[in-house]
Amino acid sequence: MTIDASLDAAPLRAPVASPIASLLTAPILPTLLRLALPNMIAMVGSTLVAIAETSYIGRLGTVPLAAIALVFPFAMLTQMMSAGAMGGGVSSAISRALGAGNRDGAATLALHAAIIGLCGGLFFTAMMLPFGRSFFALLGGRERVLDEACGYSQVLFSGAIAIWLVNTLASVIRGTGDMRLPSMTLIGASLVQVALGGTLGLGLFGVPQFGMPGVAAGQLVAFSGAAVFLLWYLLSGRSRLPLNVRAFHFERAMFFDILKVGAVACLSPLQTVLTILIFTKILATFGTEVLAGYGIGSRLEFLLIPITFAFGIASVPMVGVAIGAGHLQRARRVAWTAAAASGLTVGLVGLLVAIAPSLWVSLFTRDPGVTAAASSYFHWAGPAFVFFGIGVSLYFSSQGAARVGGPVLASTARLLIVAIGGAGLVMAQAPAWTLFALVGGAMVAFGLSTAASVAFVRWGK
Template sequence: MSPPHNDLQRLLTAPILPTLLRLAAPNVLAMVMTVLVGIAETYYVGRLGTAPLAAMALVFPFAMLTQMMSAGAMGGGVSAAISRALGASDTPRAQTLLLHALVIGVGAGVIYSAIFLTFGPHFYELLGGRGGVLEEAVAYSGILFSGALLVWLINTLASVLRGTGNMRTPSVALVATALLQIILGGVLSLGAGPVPAMGMVGVALGHIIATAAGVLYFLWYLITGQGRLTLHLNSFAMQRGMFADILKVGAIACLSPVQSVLAILIFTGLLAQLGTEALAGYGIGQRLEFLLIPIAFGIGVASVPMVGMAMGSGNVSRARRVAWVAGAVSAFNLGLIGAVVTLAPDVWARLFTQDPAVLGYARQYLVTAGPAFPFFGLGLTLYFASQGAGQVIGPVLAGTVRLVLVAGAGYGLSQHQGTADHFYGLVALAMVLYGLVTAAAVKITPWGSARKD
């Protein structure tokens, strides 16, 4: 049963801030659950020993990349295309885009699996994996990435629903999937009752089973016509223009998470030269950054259908206002967190260590990077809002600027005996630059001829 027409009208005409907050709340909850899954799985693997924990660290950036590309980048392209069609009152086009989005999700999932099942062991070896650690990483990733198709499907289907303005259903489903993954991961990895302990393979299997359940639910929801769009698999004819509508945003947007992961890998490698304590202090701060992303992500994803529908209806001035309001909300929220850890870094740092040396580095990182958090939130949220407008090149180039700065300046510091304080300052500078360049790109990029409300 389709939601009433009034639901779409509210996205086009209702006050921006309360509408945005209403849409963002379930998304933030779903993303926080994703973070909790990561914490739970790290706990399970930690119980298995040091080698499995090190192996997980090798695989984690590429697993994170799968999520970022399928949910945030290509998912944003799917949501944006569907919301623009609905904003233009072209429901048949939105229906057709749904089918093309599924084809893209299937294709991307198969390709991702093929890449990491074939070349994954070489990647882990390049990152320093050796002996038993490398063997654990290959076994774990072999199961995990065989399910990449399911990850792409669940995030594609969730993005379809978000594109219609329905945030509640995908968020509830993703929270349930996350809870199932936490339970299965623990039972299958550590064993319980008649279930034998399967180690890291059990964690990967729990992920695949829970994700498959989520995919089946979304397919049932769409096939039975529970939402505004209904999935019809008969008489489907692929159209180049429909693929282009999604890929002109999604494919370009996929460069952004690749740049983010590369920046993390480069910086981690450079900082490791300063010793274990400095790297551990950075790791504590980085854990906080991973909690900031869901907040900015949740607000940004909520802005996509609001911006897309406004663009589809020709109301470019409202689309731009949505983008700036979303960016300001994200900057404010992350700014509050940054202020807390800047003034009282031990509130966060002592959750993870009591080692005086590591605590010193962690405090140093939080005090240095905390003031830059609002710029990071501004940039990431504007990146999503730009997807709704179909103008994502500027924010992606801002990510390129950040990557070049981290790589170039980081290399320079490593060659001139840079201290941890210098490296941490570089992280903060990269966040500030990313936010400012993204904002400038949104400001100067034409979104079309605005009409008045």
């Protein structure tokens, strides 16, 4: 019998320990905001890192800027899978176990999660080191753009294990309702990444200039240090869920309880990145300026995922504990409250860049052609960001309830709209702005479809 099956059989068999109990009894919105705030601060750090890295690369020239547009979807894919998809599965399994009073089961789940994190990192290293160049070439990378993309990718993905471990172990801690420690760790890693990436990439303070590989090395070193710290924290007994490695025993059911949510959820970021890759391939035919402009625009779209992550991942332990304890109505109220907060925040960002795209675009380039392309993207896609925020937040809440099928199908619908619609517009020789409008329409479809799946799919047993 799996952990989840045992929860369905006897959801109230054991008392829920404090501070986990507060997730069941405290007012929803204040609790959600309290849990989301540390994540929001950490995500602001991640945003600053992305801005800094793009600024470094922009100073290196237009060719490196176009190259990062090829690598960025793969870099975000490993982040999204490890932190959002599989990470959400980890937090969900642990919070549901804690909600049912099964503390020992939650601790065993955490150790199994660490094994999954190691395997996930190894997979990305094994895929990107030998095949990265082929992937970038399929996206339209040529000559110097392709070489720059490979230089960045080789360094970054040699340390994919560190990225997966950091996000997996952070998800273990978040599953207990502790958002502060993971956020503080990510903030520290962000500071190291900015300082080291800038120094090595641009050759500051007398250090040789390593260019794109130097920028990637900043993230590699920062996440390696963060992984070591989180391992120490969990093994030292200081966390809410101390781990006992000596008592560990392999259980197939534990992997199933994580993977039945995490593995299915991984399809959603995979489809999201595939959507971006298809669109990148289409836009590559319009020239380097349009591709670089879209790279700036899509980078903000990717960075909105961490903002919705702050609200969505805060809802996971609240929903999971409520599901484990049998409080299904509260679980749904948490989900809709998080979706409203996420949609409002992201929608305001989208409206702002739609009205004044230069606020974002001018941070990275002064090239007229690149600026025009990025501005066109924001004019058409920016107003739809509100639906994107709602959809992503409900995707996380569905992880907490172990019901991710609907949100994944919504991602599939978005992918099909972009792929089929984009191909049709290219065949019709439509201008670039029509493709950007298509992206906005796909976001609307994604948000509405995800909301419908949450509204009509039964949660609980």
